[in-house]
Amino acid sequence: MSSSKILSSVSLTSSRVPIGSNEFVERYRRELEENSTIGQRIKQLEERHQIELQQTYKRGFADGESAGLQRGLAASRQLENELRQAISTLVNYRQTLYKQAESQLFDLAFAIANRITTARGEVESKVVLETINACLREVLDKTRLTVRVNPAQASFVRSQIDSLGSVDDAVSHIVVEPDARISAGGCIIETDSGNTDGRIENQLQVLKSKLLENQTP
Numbered sequence: 029m030s031s032s033k034i035l036s037s038v039s040l041t042s043s044r045v046p047i048g049s050n051e052f053v054e055r056y057r058r059e060l061e062e063n064s065t066i067g068q069r070i071k072q073l074e075e076r077h078q079i080e081l082q083q084t085y086k087r088g089f090a091d092g093e094s095a096g097l098q099r100g101l102a103a104s105r106q107l108e109n110e111l112r113q114a115i116s117t118l119v120n121y122r123q124t125l126y127k128q129a130e131s132q133l134f135d136l137a138f139a140i141a142n143r144i145t146t147a148r149g150e151v152e153s154k155v156v157l158e159t160i161n162a163c164l165r166e167v168l169d170k171t172r173l174t175v176r177v178n179p180a181q182a183s184f185v186r187s188q189i190d191s192l193g194s195v196d197d198a199v200s201h202i203v204v205e206p207d208a209r210i211s212a213g214g215c216i217i218e219t220d221s222g223n224t225d226g227r228i229e230n231q232l233q234v235l236k237s238k239l240l241e242n243q244t245p
Contacts (some may be wrong), residue, residue: 155213155238160192163188163217163226172201174218181213 103154111178164170175192177185185202210216 030143097216153184155187156185156215157191159228160185160215160217161214161225163215163224164192166224167219168216169221172220174203174205176205176207176210176218178210178212178214178217179208182206 131186160175160177164173167173175185183203189202189204192202207216210227211229214229214231215225
C-alpha cells in the first residue's frame with residue numbers, strides 16, 4: 029500500500045477535541061509526524077521490496093542459468109554417448125562388411141581357381157596323372173586300387189596305368205572307373221583300407237580351410 033493511501037485513511041480529528049484548540053493543533057502535528065514516518069517506512073519497504081525482487085530475479089536467473097548449464101551438459105553427455113555408440117556401431121558394421129567382403133572375395137578367388145584348374149585338366153591330360161600320383165603317395169595299402177576319374181579321361185588313364193605310382197609302389201591290381209561326380213583333372217582312389225579324395229574342388233577347399241585357419245587370430 030502506498031503512503032498516499034495510508035495518509036488518506038488516517039483520522040486526524042476527534043469530535044471530543046475542539047477544533048482550533050491547542051490540544052487539537054498538537055494532536056494534529058503528532059499525527060502528521062507519525063503519518064510522515066509511516067510513509068517513509070512504507071517507501072523504504074517498497075524500495076527494499078524492489079531490491080529484493082531484483083536480487084531474487086538475478087538469483088533465479090543465475091540458478092536458472094546454472095540449471096540450464098547442467099541440463100545442457102547432461103544433454104551434451106547423452107549426445108556424446110549416442111555419438112560414440114553410433115561410431116562403434118559403424119566400426120563394427122564396417123568390420124563385419126569387410127569380413128563378409130573378404131569371405132566373398134575368398135570364395136570368388138577359389139571359384140575362379142577351380143574353373144581354371146578344371147579347364148587346365150580338360151586341356152592337359154597329364155594333370156589327371158599328376159593328381160593320381162599325388163594321391164598314391166598318400167595311400168598306404170596299394171595292393172588293390174580303384175581309381176575313379178572323369179568319364180572323358182577314363183580311357184586315357186587306362187592307357188597310362190603302367191606309369192602310375194613309383195618304382196617302389198607294390199601295385200598289384202588297379203581298376204580305372206569313370207565317375208561323373210569327378211571333374212576333369214581330379215580323381216578318387218579307393219582301397220581296402222579307405223579312400224583318398226583327389227578331386228580338384230576338394231583340394232581347393234582343403235587349401236582354403238588352411239588359409240582361413242591361418243587368418244584366425
